[in-house]
Amino acid sequence: MRVALVHYHLQGGGVTKIVCLQQKALGQRGIATVALSGKPPVVRDAGNVRVVPGLQYEADRPSVSPAELAAQMRAEARSALGGDPDLWHVHNHSLGKNLVLPSALGCLIEQGERFLFQIHDFAEDGRPGNYRAMLAAMAAGCRRTLFRLLYPRGGQLHYAVLNRRDFHFLQEAGLDADHLHFLRNPVDMEPVGHGTPTALPGQAPLWLYPTRGIRRKNLGEFLLWSALAPQGTRFGTTSGPENPAANLHYRRWRQLAGELRLPVQFEMVGPGGPSFVELLNRADVAVTTSVAEGFGMAFLEPWSLGVPVFGRNLSEIMPSADNERICLPWNYDRLDVPVEWLGRARIEQAAREGMQRCLAAYGRCPGKDDVHRALVAWIRDGGIDFGRLDEVLQETVLRRLVATRAQSALIEPVGASISIGIRDVVTANQSLLRSRYTLACYGEAMEAIYLQVADSTTGAIDNLDGEVLLDRFLAPERLSLLRVD
DSSP, X not given: OEEEEEOSOOSSSHHHHHHHHHHHHHHHXXXXXXXXXSSOOOSTTOOSEEEOGGGSOTTTOOOOOHHHHHHHHHHHXXXXXXXXXXXXXXXXXXXXXXXXXXXXXXXXXXXXXXXXEEESOOTTTTOHHHHHHHHHHHHTTOHHHHHHHHSEEOTXXXXXXXXXXXXXXXXXXXXXXXXXXXXXXXXXXOOOXXXXXXXXXXXXXXXXXXXXXXXXXXXXXXXXXXXXXXXXXXXXXXXXXXXXXXHHHHHHHHHHHHHTTOSEEOOOSOTTSOOHHHHHHHOSEEEEOOSOOSSOGGGTHHHHTTOOEEEEOOGGGSOOSTTTOOOOTTEESOOEEEGGGTOHHHHHHHHHHHXXXXXXXXXXXXXXXXXXXXXXXXXXXXXXXGGGSOHHHHHHHHHHHHHOGGGGGGSOOTTTTTTTTHHHHHHHHHHHHHHHSSHHHHXXXXXXXXXXXXXXXXXXXXXXXXXXXXXXXXXXXXXXXXXXO
16 A cells, blocks of 8 residues: 655654654554655655655745646655555645645545545644635635535545544534544653653652643733642743734743742753653653643643653543543542632623634624623632633732642642552553553554555545534533634
8 A cells, every 4th residue: 555644744743743653653564655845854764755845834845836836746756655645635635734735635536536635633623814814815704615615525534533523623614423433542651760740859849731832821820820739830932922913912921930939940942951751750640731732642642751740630631441441530620719809891801802813713793692692601609720820810819829838729729649659550551551552553453554554445426514514613601702803
């Protein structure tokens, strides 16, 4: 079997890592692959790569028509594989990073090519700028045209997703189960020692957030836990944001941490320092306070090194089957602070304004009950979930906690029981990861999906209902102000 993997770049990041692991896993099973990328790779072990400049992000790509890009992709794939691909495995084609790619894929679909579209992220999920750009440039403002380009449906077209939420949303948009696949990511950390934490002797405990400091990672909540932790506990993050647009909020959190004298060190991975894996292996606890993820490697990777995970649970992205479920005894579904600390009127105004901005960014208006529906999800028993608040409201809460330490009793202390039964939990989770999340299991799962795609019959092409996807992702109950521009 010959497979062409397609992504905008191999410059680093989560999708790049998955593309590289896919080539490695498929190679172990004797499947010939090539990765088509807009730029030469900068990552190690990128595998067999061919550069197609027209695949680059919109700001960098050369001018190229859809037909020209399709022809270039086919030529490079054929040259690398010794023949036409049996199928094309395309990553994040509908995200709006390249406004020619969906139409180029449409050209290949018209020629009868078979596809697996793997969606890691949706433009409908907190990326309104991407969505508007696609609607204007690709569809002349017509949503129906956009849906036809982004979500084609046909016998030889299959989709793969990372979590149960996306699986259900695509089903509800009209994709039948035979053409929809759940493909969880593997956990493949570079080896450090023997998978046992290596905290340095004599140092205070380190609670590490292995993340880039972008908005949805919810750094305000991480700082809150640092304010409540026992004296002497260290907190740290691994990296800062790469996107300049994220720097404003990030710099403010750094400034506030210094002003409040919180025990937090930012960007601990850097030149001359430990690598990401080395630092994670030294941590006593891995923390995640993110309010949104596509897959959630932060819930899995630390356990593989023997490091327990503490933080905000994202139940809709975690596997639900008992034989796949990681044990997360020290995670919470919400973190409530008293509504009275902010005032009900202030919270309602923030919800109303946030709802309006969120929906307007996608060309929609709030319904008469939308704000009420959001507040029902936000507030419970007099408490407001901290993760629903924006940076300004979170800072208000954080300043109050630091100024009046006695009020911290209203919030459960960080890691109060994390040492209880820790070894048994670590052992159980490591065993699960080694049996269900290995590269060998990943390759086997991909090959099974590929065989289904290859056996599919071609037929008439229509499309999924993109309005349903917007309805699901923009549901008021899902509103978090950290995801509103």
